[in-house]
Amino acid sequence: MVVQRLDAPDPGEFVAAAKHAFRDGAVLTVQARCEVEYEGRTSGYLDEGDRLLVAKPDGTFLVHQPTGHKPVNWMPGGGTVEARESEGDAVLLARRTNPSERVETRLLEVYGVTRFDAEDGATYEESGTEAEMHEYIQNNPGELEDGLRIVEHERETKYGFVDFYAVDSDGTPVVVEVKRIQATLNHFDQLKRYVDLYSETNEDVRGMLVAPSASERVLRTLRDNDLEFVELAEFGLDAKGATEAKLTDF
Amino acid sequence: MVVQRLDAPDPGEFVAAAKHAFRDGAVLTVQARCEVEYEGRTSGYLDEGDRLLVAKPDGTFLVHQPTGHKPVNWMPGGGTVEARESEGDAVLLARRTNPSERVETRLLEVYGVTRFDAEDGATYEESGTEAEMHEYIQNNPGELEDGLRIVEHERETKYGFVDFYAVDSDGTPVVVEVKRIQATLNHFDQLKRYVDLYSETNEDVRGMLVAPSASERVLRTLRDNDLEFVELAEFGLDAKGATEAKLTDF
Numbered sequence: 460m461v462v463q464r465l466d467a468p469d470p471g472e473f474v475a476a477a478k479h480a481f482r483d484g485a486v487l488t489v490q491a492r493c494e495v496e497y498e499g500r501t502s503g504y505l506d507e508g509d510r511l512l513v514a515k516p517d518g519t520f521l522v523h524q525p526t527g528h529k530p531v532n533w534m535p536g537g538g539t540v541e542a543r544e545s546e547g548d549a550v551l552l553a554r555r556t557n558p559s560e561r562v563e564t565r566l567l568e569v570y571g572v573t574r575f576d577a578e579d580g581a582t583y584e585e586s587g588t589e590a591e592m593h594e595y596i597q598n599n600p601g602e603l604e605d606g607l608r609i610v611e612h613e614r615e616t617k618y619g620f621v622d623f624y625a626v627d628s629d630g631t632p633v634v635v636e637v638k639r640i641q642a643t644l645n646h647f648d649q650l651k652r653y654v655d656l657y658s659e660t661n662e663d664v665r666g667m668l669v670a671p672s673a674s675e676r677v678l679r680t681l682r683d684n685d686l687e688f689v690e691l692a693e694f695g696l697d698a699k700g701a702t703e704a705k706l707t708d709f
Numbered sequence: 710m711v712v713q714r715l716d717a718p719d720p721g722e723f724v725a726a727a728k729h730a731f732r733d734g735a736v737l738t739v740q741a742r743c744e745v746e747y748e749g750r751t752s753g754y755l756d757e758g759d760r761l762l763v764a765k766p767d768g769t770f771l772v773h774q775p776t777g778h779k780p781v782n783w784m785p786g787g788g789t790v791e792a793r794e795s796e797g798d799a800v801l802l803a804r805r806t807n808p809s810e811r812v813e814t815r816l817l818e819v820y821g822v823t824r825f826d827a828e829d830g831a832t833y834e835e836s837g838t839e840a841e842m843h844e845y846i847q848n849n850p851g852e853l854e855d856g857l858r859i860v861e862h863e864r865e866t867k868y869g870f871v872d873f874y875a876v877d878s879d880g881t882p883v884v885v886e887v888k889r890i891q892a893t894l895n896h897f898d899q900l901k902r903y904v905d906l907y908s909e910t911n912e913d914v915r916g917m918l919v920a921p922s923a924s925e926r927v928l929r930t931l932r933d934n935d936l937e938f939v940e941l942a943e944f945g946l947d948a949k950g951a952t953e954a955k956l957t958d959f
Contacts, residue, residue: 461759462740462820464714486761486775488738490712490825494893495833502836502889508829509711511736511763517776525736525827526767528785532833535778546894546930563895570712571823575740577775579758583745583782586752639752643744644796645813680796 463574470549473569477514477542477551484516486575489551492568495522495532499560505531507567512551514540520553520562532562586671589622589639592694596623596637596669603669603689607633618652632657633665639694642673647680654686670694713824720799723819727764727792727801734766736825739801742818745772745782749810755781757817762801764790770803770812782812836921839872839889842944846873846887846919853919853939857883868902882907883915889944892923897930904936920944 465476473489480487489512495505510531511523517536524531534540538555549569554561593612600607606628614624623635634657636650646668654666666686671694673681681688715726723739730737739762745755760781761773767786774781784790788805799819804811843862850857856878864874873885884907886900896918904916916936921944923931931938 462716464716464821464823466712466714486773488740488761488823490738490823490827496890496893496895497835498839498889501838503833504836504890504893505833506831508831509825509827510829511738511825511827513761513773515773515776515778519776519778521778523736523763523765524829524831525825526765526769526786528765528769528771528780528783530778533778536776545898548894550895552895563893565894570825571714573714573738573740573821573823575759575761575775575820577740577759577761579760579774581756581758581774583753583755585747586754588751589748639748640746640754643746643754643813644798644815645746645800645802648795 461576465572466570468569468572470544470547470566470569473549473566473572474542474544476572476574477549480574481514481516481540481542483576486516486577487514488512488573488575489514489566490570490572491566492570493522493564493566495562495564497532497560497562499558503532509570512564514551514553518553518555520551522562522564532564534560534562584640586639586694589637592637592639592669592691593622595691595694596635600625602691603635603667604633616653616656618656619649621653627665631663631665632661633667635667635669638668638670640670642668642670642677642688644677644680646670647677647684647686650681650686651684711826715822716820718819718822720794720797720816720819723799723816723822724792724794726822726824727799730824731764731766731790731792733826736766736827737764738762738823738825739764739816740820740822741816742820743772743814743816745812745814747782747810747812749808753782759820762814764801764803768803768805770801772812772814782814784810784812834890836889836944839887842887842889842919842941843872845941845944846885850875852941853885853917854883866903866906868906869899871903877915881913881915882911883917885917885919888918888920890920892918892920892927892938894927894930896920897927897934897936900931900936901934 494507497503513521518538520534521530522532534553549566611624622637625633657664744757747753763771768788770784771780772782784803790803799816861874872887875883907914
């Protein structure tokens with residue numbers, strides 16, 4: 460089971476569940492009313508309130524208030540997180556050495572706790588901007604299809620901006636959506652929305668998704684909806700350094 | 710009810726629950742296998758894996774992998790988070806304008822989702838270091854108690870460092886634990902541990918917690934355990950600027 464949950468555990472149940480999760484390398488998420496103190500380079504105190512607590516198997520510990528993207532307190536990976544009972548409350552202590560710091564959270568009421576045996580081997584892949592790819596297409600529309608002619612770059616519609624509005628060698632309009640990363644179903648959704656909009660005035664309109672690559676699922680979904688895919692492999696993520704060198708050559 | 714949970718919802722159930730949570734201003738936490746894409750200053754793609762997603766009512770959106778303290782993708786408050794269905798999957802779209810960016814997460818499998826109606830009016834209060842307070846006590850032990858004499862600063866024990874090891878005017882040893890913030894039960898725990906250790910060799914040993922303030926609960930717990938509290942209000946958090954000015958006067 461990937462996820463296991465306890466509703467409103469008492470301190471003893473909570474501490475037992477947390478210890479198991481830490482031992483097994485699971486991610487622990489806790490909704491609780493708690494107070495927090497920090498000791499390290501400075502000292503700090505957060506009076507009681509409802510917060511989301513996250514403990515990861517690498518020792519990461521996060522205290523999130525209901526607003527704001529930054530945790531109000533946190534500890535990076537490399538240290539330890541321990542659970543214990545004290546004076547009738549559950550306590551989570553995250554600490555590390557070098558520098559020596561600790562975040563100690565007293566859970567006055569645990570509303571819920573979720574153990575998550577998460578598996579994730581993926582790495583975030585960042586690429587350049589779509590602007591570089593737009594510039595290339597603007598200057599080389601024939602790379603997408605022989606005889607394709609760009610009519611307008613970034614045409615505004617009620618659903619947002621269409622990247623390119625073009626016509627093919629037969630004079631049929633083509634809506635072109637450009638993505639700098641591997642094509643996903645979200646990109647399909649977006650292209651479909653634009654094409655449906657243009658179909659209202661010209662039912663022959665074609666839709667073309669341009670990206671460095673696409674999965675089989677995306678290719679199939681495009682085909683099933685009479686939409687086209689054009690691969691611009693030069694902008695692929697695999698050859699990031701090489702691509703960047705190439706870009707200056709265009 | 711503060712917390713409501715769904716186990717392994719299907720995409721339709723998930724989207725309905727998310728919409729309700731967003732409408733009501735609740736914090737949403739999701740355990741899911743998902744893929745993520747970012748578009749803004751750059752473009753990026755994170756292939757599928759198990760992640761913790763957090764959506765807050767201010768528009769904050771966080772994607773956390775099982776390790777690391779930084780979210781792999783995120784959006785600050787100020788924008789919007791929307792839930793919808795697409796091609797049989799649930800999708801969460803977080804976006805903002807100025808700068809224009811979006812994080813779109815396709816949830817290939819939702820293991821669990823928790824809605825958290827959190828109330829939190831507290832603000833994190835940071836104070837200076839304990840070192841400043843230590844220096845003051847070292848130079849003015851009589852401020853803690855008439856006739857108190859410091860024997861040793863930061864004496865090492867098997868449970869960590871005792872802040873001050875002192876003797877009172879009768880020659881009775883006093884273990885002094887100093888905190889720069891309002892005293893908490895965690896501080897009580899720490900002092901109790903040290904005093905219990907010293908009691909093994911001298912059962913008359915006294916324990917003294919020194920802090921800018923303490924709640925009634927902490928004061929009562931100290932009393933019930935024959936431990937003492939000394940308030941050093943000059944180091945209080947309320948008058949932060951004033952305290953800092955004073956510190957230089959010591």
